Amino acid sequence: MNLLNIIENQVTGVLAKNASSFLGESESSVQNALGDIFPAILGSTINFASQEDGTAKLMETASGMEMGNISQIGELFSGGAGNIARLLNSGSGILEMVMGKSTGSLIDTISGMHGLKGSSTSSLAKMAAPFFMSVLGDKIKESSLDASGLAGLLQSQSNSVQKSLPSAIVQSLNLGSLADIGKSLAGTGQDLTKGIEDKTGETLGIGKDIVEDAAGKMASVAQGAAEITGNAVESGGKVISGAMKMASETGKDTADLAGNVMAAGKKSGSNIMRWIIPALLALLVLGYLGRQGCSTGVDALDNAAQSTIEATDNMAGEAGDVIESGAEMAGNAAEGMIAWTSEALQGAFNTIDEAAKKTLDGITFVSGSAGDQMMTFIKNGFKGEPTFTFMNLTFDTGSANISGSSTGEVDNIAAILKAYPSIRIAIEGYTDNTGNADANMSLSKARADAVKDRLVTQGVQAERMTSAGFGTSNPIASNDTEEGRAQNRRIEIKLVK
Numbered sequence: 001m002n003l004l005n006i007i008e009n010q011v012t013g014v015l016a017k018n019a020s021s022f023l024g025e026s027e028s029s030v031q032n033a034l035g036d037i038f039p040a041i042l043g044s045t046i047n048f049a050s051q052e053d054g055t056a057k058l059m060e061t062a063s064g065m066e067m068g069n070i071s072q073i074g075e076l077f078s079g080g081a082g083n084i085a086r087l088l089n090s091g092s093g094i095l096e097m098v099m100g101k102s103t104g105s106l107i108d109t110i111s112g113m114h115g116l117k118g119s120s121t122s123s124l125a126k127m128a129a130p131f132f133m134s135v136l137g138d139k140i141k142e143s144s145l146d147a148s149g150l151a152g153l154l155q156s157q158s159n160s161v162q163k164s165l166p167s168a169i170v171q172s173l174n175l176g177s178l179a180d181i182g183k184s185l186a187g188t189g190q191d192l193t194k195g196i197e198d199k200t201g202e203t204l205g206i207g208k209d210i211v212e213d214a215a216g217k218m219a220s221v222a223q224g225a226a227e228i229t230g231n232a233v234e235s236g237g238k239v240i241s242g243a244m245k246m247a248s249e250t251g252k253d254t255a256d257l258a259g260n261v262m263a264a265g266k267k268s269g270s271n272i273m274r275w276i277i278p279a280l281l282a283l284l285v286l287g288y289l290g291r292q293g294c295s296t297g298v299d300a301l302d303n304a305a306q307s308t309i310e311a312t313d314n315m316a317g318e319a320g321d322v323i324e325s326g327a328e329m330a331g332n333a334a335e336g337m338i339a340w341t342s343e344a345l346q347g348a349f350n351t352i353d354e355a356a357k358k359t360l361d362g363i364t365f366v367s368g369s370a371g372d373q374m375m376t377f378i379k380n381g382f383k384g385e386p387t388f389t390f391m392n393l394t395f396d397t398g399s400a401n402i403s404g405s406s407t408g409e410v411d412n413i414a415a416i417l418k419a420y421p422s423i424r425i426a427i428e429g430y431t432d433n434t435g436n437a438d439a440n441m442s443l444s445k446a447r448a449d450a451v452k453d454r455l456v457t458q459g460v461q462a463e464r465m466t467s468a469g470f471g472t473s474n475p476i477a478s479n480d481t482e483e484g485r486a487q488n489r490r491i492e493i494k495l496v497k
Contacts, residue, residue: 060435091126414458445469
């Protein structure tokens with residue numbers, strides 16, 4: 001795979017045609033300049049990837065960059081100054097990341113080589129950078145590359161870059177020997193692969209320990225259950241055995257007593273009739289008690305089991321009552337909180353700065369914008385969720401710099417906040433799930449802070465606002481598509497009191 005050939009075939013010609021018209025330069029000069037700019041960006045990218053965390057940052061930037069179908073470049077340029085401004089802002093961030101302070105030297109060198117104005121070369125490099133990252137991002141997705149795979153891909157490009165770049169550009173970028181950088185990058189890829197293997201081994205080891213520990217605990221539980229069951233059976237057996245012994249002894253005593261009665265009857269003749277009837281009655285009672293004795297143990301066990309079942313049923317019923325009661329209380333509390341919030345918000349909006357309100361009344365909000373959402377919420381009597389999402393707010397790629405063309409939506413929110421000085425807001429930043437989780441968390445916080453800072457510069461008191469970043473949490477769309485990821489990269493404003 002040769003990235004420069006892919007870029008030349010898909011991007012260079014179309015970009016040169018549209019950029020030359022926009023910049024007021026000859027198409028041939030622009031195309032020749034792009035022939036040096038793209039290799040310069042690739043060479044700088046290879047160098048950047050060899051630095052600490054360089055590959056991870058490139059993965060994040062390239063994976064989130066999609067310029068659409070290359071045939072739509074013409075539509076991008078015909079879409080107005082806003083599209084071009086976003087393209088330039090995005091490219092500026094990329095050049096700053098991979099080239100740093102060497103960007104100025106590159107622009108001066110290429111301007112001198114191809115007879116372009118310095119401003120034209122600067123704009124051209126910023127236009128080229130996002131398309132380069134888009135092509136790199138496509139290759140990452142097509143080949144399902146991880147950080148190690150990306151390092152290997154970039155290392156394989158070092159020879160073609162070295163052949164394409166004039167020595168003057170190599171010197172202006174302080175690239176030195178790209179072959180050496182390529183070797184270093186190959187080592188970086190190996191280190192990344194080894195790190196992944198080590199982590200995988202650690203994970204498997206932890207998993208094995210967890211399984212063995214769980215198996216041991218299960219065996220202990222099973223053994224304990226067996227012992228409890230055995231003890232219960234043994235205890236039950238002893239109860240029944242005791243009852244049977246008692247019944248047997250009772251029966252023997254009854255038989256002895258009957259024999260004595262018979263003997264006494266023979267000796268005493270008719271005199272025995274005086275007490276034989278009571279004796280027979282006693283025999284009947286003892287016989288009954290004997291039979292009852294045999295079932296005493298079983299009855300005891302049965303009664304105990306029945307008592308346990310009844311107690312369990314009672315406990316379950318009581319627990320159900322508690323849960324049901326708790327749920328009802330929670331529901332009532334939630335309803336009360338919603339009502340309180342709506343009432344409190346309405347009270348906050350009743351405080352109005354008349355001068356600021358006059359300015360606000362003169363603003364026409366873009367449909368669907370955060371300001372439009374908030375004004376609709378106010379006009380509809382504060383019904384619904386008091387959360388509003390910026391729809392036209394963009395940042396430089398991988399940074400918290402608000403794109404110049406999108407500050408208007410933030411300024412409109414500032415106008416609303418100044419008109420209603422009792423309102424307080426929470427500003428929350430979110431990202432999609434591409435890239436490093438820690439980096440996403442930091443980026444979301446920095447972008448929320450940037451919005452707060454912009455509102456402060458527009459006259460909103462800082463103490464009326466809080467800002468926080470939540471990274472990839474709470475997605476509002478699927479991260480499996482670019483459209484979904486774009487929705488998840490957002491800044492929200494919540495009304496609080």
